[in-house]
Amino acid sequence: MxxxxxxxxxxxxxxxxxxxxxxxxxxxxxxxxxxxxxxxxxxxxxxxxxxxPGAVDMHTHLEMPFGGTVTCDDFTTGTVAAVHGGTTAVVDFCIQERDQSLPDALATWHEKIERCRPLADVGFHLAVTDLTDPARLEELAALPEHGVTSIKLFMAYKGAIMVDDETLFRTMQVAGRTGSVVMVHAENGDAIDVLVREALAAGNTDPIWHARTRPPITEAEATSRAIDLAALADCPLYVVHVSCAEALAPVQRARAAGAAVWAETCSQYLYLDETYLARPDFEGAKAVFTPPAREAHQQEALWRGLETGVLSVVSSDHCAFRFADQKALGRGDFSKIPNGAPGIEDRVELLHETGVRSGRLTLNQWVELTSTAPARLFGMPAKGxxxxxxxxxxxxxxxxRTRTISAATHHSAVDYNLYEGTAxxxxxxxxxxxxxxxxxxxxxVGEPGTGRFVARERFGAGAALTAA
Missing domain, CATH: 2.30.40.10 (Urease, subunit C, domain 1)
Incomplete structure (x- = not known):
């Protein structure tokens, strides 16, 4: 007992x-x-x-290879940070490598949690990067049998993990008929690739050009395209990390029309703007994440989206690369800065401080956005x-309880905090x-291994405990 x-x-x-x-x-x-x-x-x-209820962060990247390096938090350090911030379950992205089978990709991520023994419960999304082998479609259809009922596709990062529209649409068709939800990183990767090459050719290499080569219209176009393709495929769609009013607009239209479309924003878009990227001595690289931080006026649109329910979830998109040696890979070329930032520990407290204490959100909305909605949408009816x-x-x-956020006291393995000095x-x-x-x-006071793998239910199934 x-x-x-x-x-x-x-x-x-x-x-x-x-x-x-x-x-x-x-x-x-x-x-x-x-x-x-x-x-x-x-x-x-x-x-x-x-x-x-313990918070659910359904957008994390722990021990993930990217940009020639690997995120510095594994499933031990990342979940230690999570539980200190009140997050008791995470859903992490399992990334398929080129020519890799989907079962092999899942086995790789299961090995990570067996080796690292998380403190919080862990589920997986599967990020598809390659469907050239016809067998991959059968593997997609079988994912729910393995407790994985969400599939991620990147519409950006050309030449790396970006997929074309055929892959996007075929995945949506399979997901729609097998009870999975498709998640999209919505940016026009082709247009961005051109803008990046033009900027570098003109000698523009500083971190601020990460934002200037990924303008809001590239996010808005891809969001709208994904929504239309999902409707054609009769597939539920979840748009990750919405950062601007231009991308929020097609989500709002789709939801008003009754489409099966949901979207999130992330903590960093509510608190940071693109001026961070212009900080001297390469410090702006700390805030190189994608989509980029936007102009400050965009925050108001995101807060309205949260208040009105157009945005359903606030996640962290925790993707931590050390500043000293990992972000430094992009000195002299902003396109080589590993994209991502930490935030798994601070999400719940930041939203309470700036949302609830400011009067912008009710306590019920705070719990809905950080716990109940992600549990409900992603097949965890016993949570949230x-x-x-x-x-x-x-x-x-x-x-x-009061604290001042600082890298000196946080529990992530990363060597900086985007919210340094925030009370x-x-x-x-x-x-x-x-x-x-x-x-x-x-x-x-807990021990590694408290957390376990969460096999999630098919999309829309069994939401008895987590009310809408």
Whole structure:
């Protein structure tokens, strides 16, 4: 027996807000009620604090090869950082190599989590890069049998992982009939490739040109194209990391028309703008991620998208490369800077600080965007809520806890933090992964291996626990 009783907390879900006790037992939420009279091995006094479902970050890149290097967080360090920030489940991108079978790609990522023993639960999306072998279509259709019900396609990074429209459309056809959702990185990679070559030929090599060669119209065009192709294929579509009003507009139109289209934004687009890329001494390389940070006025459009439900999720797109040696690969050529930035630990607290505390989001919206919606959309009905029978992924969140975000104190293996010096009020005081206490008052108390692989349900199946 290793039961925990959480007493007197304010329970916040995507739809509820009330005070009650919560009993965690055998990895599940066993009881919820006022003044529960039960025995437990551990009692946590949560008076004055929120009790929320563990956050779900369905956009991470842990131990991922890219740009001649590998992201510096593996499934140990990355999930240690995640749980410190209140994230108890991640869905990571398994990247198919050229000429690689999809089962072999999945086996590679399973080996990573077996070797690194994560602290948080882990699911996989599969990023398709090569369908030239006809056998790959059969493998695509079989993915749901392996608990993988989301397929990622890159419409950018020409010459590396970008796919053509035929591959995009054929994947959508298979996904639509087999219960998977297609996710797209929506940028016009062909146009961007031309702009990058022109910039370098003109001697423009600094990090700011990462943004100037990927203007909003390249994101908007690809987003609109993906939405149209998904409609033709009768396939649900999820647009990752929307960064600007121009790309948000076709999402809004599609959703207003009742299309099966959803979209996310990421923390960095809400807090950073392209002036970061112009910082001297190559420091702007820290903010080279894709799509790029936009002009500051774009943030208002994204916040409106969150407030109105046009954007369904806030993810981290955690893709951490060290500044000292990995980002440095692009000194003198912005196109060689590894694309990506850290954020897995700070996402929930940042959205609470700037969204909830500013009055832009309700507590219910905060939980919806960081936990409930990703769990519901990506086939994890036992996660993302506080309900009897749900996984005991629970965070006791102290709204008065304060900290200053810094690379000196974060838990990622990366050597910088995009939000360095930002003060936030509100953070986890206790974090449980399926009933196991992994973080208490800022200290790691869990062991690697607490997390396990999550086999996810087919798109649209079984959302009983995570209300829409």
């Amino acid at each position: 290793n039961d925990t009783l959480i007493k007197g907390g304010r329970i916040i879900t995507a739809t509820d807000d009330y005070h009650a006790d919560v009993l965690l037992s055998a990895g599940r939420i066993a009881l919820i009620g006022e003044e529960l009279d039960v025995r437990a091995d551990r009692v946590i006094d949560a008076r004055g604090q929120y009790v929320i 809520t506080i309900a009897v029978g749900a996984d005991a992924d629970v965070v006791v969140f102290d709204p008065e 936030v009020r509100g953070g986890p005081s206790a974090v449980f992964v399926r009933g196991t206490l992994v973080v208490r008052d800022g200290e790691l």
